[in-house]
Amino acid sequence: xMRFLLxxxxxxxxxxxxxxxxxxxxEKKKIIRDMTTMVLARKPRSCxxxxxxxxxxxxxxxASLYFCLALEDQDxxxxxxxxxxxxxxxxxxxxxxxxxxDIIFNFEKAxxxxxxxxxxxxxxxxxxxxxxxxxxxxxxLQETMEEYMSKPAF
Amino acid sequence: MPAPIRxxxxxRTIRTARTQAEEREMIQKECAAIRSSFREEDNTYRCRNVxxxxxxxMLGYPAHFGQLExxxxxxxxxxxxxxxxYLGAMLLLDERQDVHLLMTNCIKNDLNHSTQYVQxxxxxxxxxxxxxxxxxxxxxxxxxxxxxxxxxxxKKVTLCAVHVIRKVPELMEMFLPATKNLLSxxxxxxxxxxxxLLTEMxxxxxxxxxxxxxxxxxxxxxxxNLIMSGYSPEHDVSGIxxxxxxxxxxxxxxxxxxxxxxxxxxxxxxxxxVATNTETSKNVGNAILYETVLTIMDIKSESGLRVLAINILxxxxxxxxxxxxxVALTSLLKTVQTDHNAVQRHxxxxxxxxxxxxxxxxxxxxxxxxxxxxxxxxRGMMKELLYFLDSCDPEFKADCASGVFLAAEKYAPSKRxxxxxxxxxxxxxxxxxxxxxxxxxxxLITNSVEMHAYTVQRLYKALLDDISQQPLVQVSSWCIGxxxxxxxxxxxxxxxxxxxxxxxxxxxxxxxxxxxxxxPVTRGYALTAIMKLSTRFSSVNRIKKVxxxxxxxxxxxxxxxxxxxxALFKKYDHMRPALLERMPIMEKTATNGPTEIVxxxxxxxxxxxxxxxxxxxxxxxxxxxANDLLDLLGGNDVVPVIQTTLPTKPASAGGELLDLLGxxxxxxxxxMTAYNKNGLKIEFTFERANPNPNIAVITIHASxxxxxxxxxxxxxxxxxxxxxxxxxxILKCLIMKHSRVNSLFNQNCATxx
Numbered sequence: 001x002m003r004f005l006l007x008x009x010x011x012x013x014x015x016x017x018x019x020x021x022x023x024x025x026x027e028k029k030k031i032i033r034d035m036t037t038m039v040l041a042r043k044p045r046s047c048x049x050x051x052x053x054x055x056x057x058x059x060x061x062x063a064s065l066y067f068c069l070a071l072e073d074q075d076x077x078x079x080x081x082x083x084x085x086x087x088x089x090x091x092x093x094x095x096x097x098x099x100x101x102d103i104i105f106n107f108e109k110a111x112x113x114x115x116x117x118x119x120x121x122x123x124x125x126x127x128x129x130x131x132x133x134x135x136x137x138x139x140x141l142q143e144t145m146e147e148y149m150s151k152p153a154f
Numbered sequence: 155m156p157a158p159i160r161x162x163x164x165x166r167t168i169r170t171a172r173t174q175a176e177e178r179e180m181i182q183k184e185c186a187a188i189r190s191s192f193r194e195e196d197n198t199y200r201c202r203n204v205x206x207x208x209x210x211x212m213l214g215y216p217a218h219f220g221q222l223e224x225x226x227x228x229x230x231x232x233x234x235x236x237x238x239x240y241l242g243a244m245l246l247l248d249e250r251q252d253v254h255l256l257m258t259n260c261i262k263n264d265l266n267h268s269t270q271y272v273q274x275x276x277x278x279x280x281x282x283x284x285x286x287x288x289x290x291x292x293x294x295x296x297x298x299x300x301x302x303x304x305x306x307x308x309k310k311v312t313l314c315a316v317h318v319i320r321k322v323p324e325l326m327e328m329f330l331p332a333t334k335n336l337l338s339x340x341x342x343x344x345x346x347x348x349x350x351l352l353t354e355m356x357x358x359x360x361x362x363x364x365x366x367x368x369x370x371x372x373x374x375x376x377x378x379n380l381i382m383s384g385y386s387p388e389h390d391v392s393g394i395x396x397x398x399x400x401x402x403x404x405x406x407x408x409x410x411x412x413x414x415x416x417x418x419x420x421x422x423x424x425x426x427x428v429a430t431n432t433e434t435s436k437n438v439g440n441a442i443l444y445e446t447v448l449t450i451m452d453i454k455s456e457s458g459l460r461v462l463a464i465n466i467l468x469x470x471x472x473x474x475x476x477x478x479x480x481v482a483l484t485s486l487l488k489t490v491q492t493d494h495n496a497v498q499r500h501x502x503x504x505x506x507x508x509x510x511x512x513x514x515x516x517x518x519x520x521x522x523x524x525x526x527x528x529x530x531x532x533r534g535m536m537k538e539l540l541y542f543l544d545s546c547d548p549e550f551k552a553d554c555a556s557g558v559f560l561a562a563e564k565y566a567p568s569k570r571x572x573x574x575x576x577x578x579x580x581x582x583x584x585x586x587x588x589x590x591x592x593x594x595x596x597x598l599i600t601n602s603v604e605m606h607a608y609t610v611q612r613l614y615k616a617l618l619d620d621i622s623q624q625p626l627v628q629v630s631s632w633c634i635g636x637x638x639x640x641x642x643x644x645x646x647x648x649x650x651x652x653x654x655x656x657x658x659x660x661x662x663x664x665x666x667x668x669x670x671x672x673x674p675v676t677r678g679y680a681l682t683a684i685m686k687l688s689t690r691f692s693s694v695n696r697i698k699k700v701x702x703x704x705x706x707x708x709x710x711x712x713x714x715x716x717x718x719x720x721a722l723f724k725k726y727d728h729m730r731p732a733l734l735e736r737m738p739i740m741e742k743t744a745t746n747g748p749t750e751i752v753x754x755x756x757x758x759x760x761x762x763x764x765x766x767x768x769x770x771x772x773x774x775x776x777x778x779x780a781n782d783l784l785d786l787l788g789g790n791d792v793v794p795v796i797q798t799t800l801p802t803k804p805a806s807a808g809g810e811l812l813d814l815l816g817x818x819x820x821x822x823x824x825x826m827t828a829y830n831k832n833g834l835k836i837e838f839t840f841e842r843a844n845p846n847p848n849i850a851v852i853t854i855h856a857s858x859x860x861x862x863x864x865x866x867x868x869x870x871x872x873x874x875x876x877x878x879x880x881x882x883x884i885l886k887c888l889i890m891k892h893s894r895v896n897s898l899f900n901q902n903c904a905t906x907x
Contacts, residue, residue: 014212022248022283029214047476047512077481078441079401082391104169105162107212108205111241120281120317122350124309125343126398127388134306138271141233154161154202154238 001121002080003055003070004031005114007103010064012036015103016110020121035068049077060084064100083123090117090131112138158191159184161205168213181215192223200227201235204242211245221246221253228260233272236264240275249285258288265295270306273299277307281314289318293325300332305341312347316354323358330355330362337372342389342396345376349402356409367410370417374424377403381428392436404428404445411453418454425450429462440470440478444485451489464489464496471503476512483507483518490525501526505535508542513549520550524557532565536575544582551586555579559591569602570648573609581616584623592628597740599633608648610637615652617662622671628679631666634659635683636737639690656691660684664700677712685719689734698723833860 004023007016014032023031038050039059050057056071058080067084071077088098090113095102103110116131118124125131159167164184171177188203196203204223211217224246227239247254257279264276277299280292296318299311319326329351336348352369355362380395380403389396407425411418428446433439443466450463467489470482486504490497504526507519520542527535536558543554558579566572576595580587599609613630621627634641638659644651666672666680681704688697701723704716722730829836837855 014214017212017245020282022250022285024248024250043511045476045511047480047514049477049480049514051514074405076401076405076441076445078437078444078477079398081477082397082438082441086391105165107209108238108241112237115278119278119310119313122313122316123346123398123402124313126346126396127342129388130343134271134274138233138237141269141271142237154205154234 001072002075002083002118003072003121005070005118006032006035006066006068007110008032008036008039008066008068009100010040010066012040015065015100016107016114018111018114018118020118036066039066039068048081056080058084062088065103083118086128087114087117089128093128093132094135109135158187158199158202158206161202161209164206165209168210177213181210181213185210185215189219192219197230200230201232201238205238208238208242208245217246221251225253225256225260228257228264233269236272236275240279244279244282248283254285255287258291261288262292262295265292265299270304273307274310277310277314281310281317284314284317284321286321289321290325293318293322293328297328297332300329305339305344308339309341309343309347312344312351316347316351319351319354319358326355326358326362333366337369337376342399346396346399346402349373349399349406353402353406353409356406363409367414367417370407370410370420373403373407373410374421377407377424377428381431391438393433394438394442397438397442400428400442401445404442404449408449408452411449411455413454415454421449421453422455422459425455426459426462429459429466434469437475437477440473440475444470444478444481447485451485451493460493461496464493464500468500468503471500471507476510476515479507479510480512480515480518483515483522487518487522487525490522494526497522498526501531501535505538508538513547516546517550520546520554520557524561527561527565529565529567532561532567533571536561540575540578540582543579548586551583552588555583555587556591559594563598569605570608572598573602573605573612577612577616580623580626580629581620584620584626587623587625589625592625595629596632599629600636600737601739603739605648606633606637607640607646607651610634610641611646611649611652614641614654614659614662617666621666621669624673624676627666627672627676631663631676631679631683634663635679635686638683638687642691656687656693657696660687660691660693660696660700663687667700667704674709674711677709678715681712681715681719685715685722686734688723689731828854834858 002020004020005016005018006014008014014036017028017032019028034052035057038052038057042050042059048058048060050059052070054073056073056075056077057068058071058077059066059068060081061067067088069080069084071080091098091103091110094109094113095106113131113135116125116134125134168177168180171180184206188207191199191203200223204220204227207217207220207223211220220242224239224242227235228243230236230239243257247257261276261280261284264272265280267273267276280288280296284292296311296314299307300315302308302311315329315332319329333348333352333355336352337345339345339348352366356366357363377400380400383395385393386395389399391397394400407421411421425446428442429450432442432446434443447463447466450459455463464486467482467486470478471486473479473482483504486497486500504519504522507515508523510516510519520539523535523539523542527539539554539558539561543551543558546554558575562572562575566575576598580595599605602609610633613626613633616626617630617634638656640646641659642654642656644653646652663680663684667677667684672680681701684697684700688694691697701716701719704712705720707713707716722733825837825839827835827837835855835857837857839853839855
């Protein structure tokens, strides 16, 4: 199963961190440091796979954001590239031509979308439409509340 | 009281900060405001404040004071609150916090909520970061929910069950009933997560594995439908229907087919179908092919299928896409042992990958290349690998050098080739060679008797060029010390012998002693080499001078050696020739390969003169064979010896010592204890010498079991009237058990009369 997913900019600023196994805070910071250093140091036309500790790291750059996924030994690296791509597609559908700013200003939405696609280190839903519909419905619940209170929740 | 600033507003503000300090100031101000808001137990804006806190947490700032607030949000009735609360819990809480457990009740309630999206939140949180205690407490709820027909919930609950099993494996049994008809689901999300659950159970329990083997036909059918079905917009990825599900099914088939002939046969056809029909123009198709290959190689597939799989990997190697080349090399590495011949067919492609620009690919290609080396391709492969060693990044050199040595040792077509290969590695990657290679190489060189002159000549020439690479320098010094006589007498047959004088050789060795580039270990090698040349060269005076100078060296190791060698010159000169004579063929102490040769400080000096680590006599007397007497490489075990060898004599003469030993049985005379008093024990063992059985070898073991040193130990042997030249006493070494002997020469040596 997947261990963690990190999104960071070309300057190494973290935009999203999803941990699929319990990890102490200090360890998280170290991992983030290691990942950003390693991935940002890669030459432009290298392959998208790295080895780190006992994990396989799959990374891909989309515009100004690096998507970095940690896999266990039996996970399929080529499929992991498809997983990353699917997530980007979901974000793109939701935000419309998604860019880094969308993820910065709406990070909680990025998490909500992720939580409809993946869970506990495994793929939860393989249909794009179903994920989109779930998010729309959840958003609707939230909006109903906000209408009721006549102000944005946050 | 003004409403707290909104989340997006805060983000915008923080991003205007031009320096880290400015940002920190803004954050601190906002945190203070949030803290006071929390203190006031403000329900309306708690959600907003926690959201802001989560943003600041992502920037790297502490947010622990928000942990309890997350719990309050989770307990709230508002969906928005719960959404942020659960997100906060997943980001800020981990199982180490006690607060974590307080979530349990909230989650339990939300698992039974009327709104499926609330249930979903609870399931997601539990399935992501539920601790073992939480899992134990809530396993019953999870099991209950597994029965739901709501596909949105089913897929989440299933993955939640997977998490529970991972955290508390003993609970696996309780989910077994729910797995009935698991695969009759039509919904892909549910189907996918069900396959994940089945996989988890089968991996953890052999009983479950046998139980679920009956699902193979069903899995095969589902996979077949996925491949054969037409375009399905909901699950299509570049013309392939639900690749995620396909890969997951292939993985489960792998586990079910492993070590089971029937299951493997049942999936044979579908695997062949997937392998031949999958579109390979895009990554997604190759992802499926990759998984298929892994499955074929792991189950008991028929040979035709295996060859098909290896050929797919071979084609992967030629793919433009680096990622695909990389996974091909990784997979081939896994299969090279079991399908060696099939992988050999792709050897040239693999070797080409050594020249790839990508570092990850190069490493895999190197590992695979070494795995493919055998007696038939050694010359060609070594050429490529040595070329790789020349030009590769430093991070590879040590591993590559070790690999070359190993391969050369196993498959060298000739001794000359072997020495040349070693030379090539030492001169091109000398600084990266591992320390333990030095004694291995010395042993190899020693045992290639006919190559000594050639080897020492080449090593000498290499030293003239470059003295910076320590392993090279150490091996060279040792060889020059050992074979220096061959060097100056110009005996080389393999190539044009060089003209070099004794003084020139000594110049080089002395140069090593003074050079900044030499490590202390290297200096030790050099000094000992110089000493050994005193019995091979005629310029003894020069050597004496060098040795006496280093008697006051600051380096303790060097000083000790010099002092001992000095003593050898002054007091024990008659022993010097024997002590410094040519090393015999060394036997390996273990059969596991070169790295098993025992040595502690990288030295292979005759331990005769190395008393830094006086070891106890651990070898029981009757295990010593004749050759072992000279096996001074046996780790720290230095065997004390006084060896008696007798030349052969015609059998007709009577009364010779030989006759007394004439009835030595093949197993020899049993060992005897000659003396055992006051802690001093002397044992004699008797053996026929090997290879000359007419020589009897008597080994004397003296051991001291007291806590004190025994000094002034004098050994005297009285022999019957036998001409002295028939009796050769060679004092090699004498050590004392339990004693802290600082110098060999505290004792008087044996005299014979």
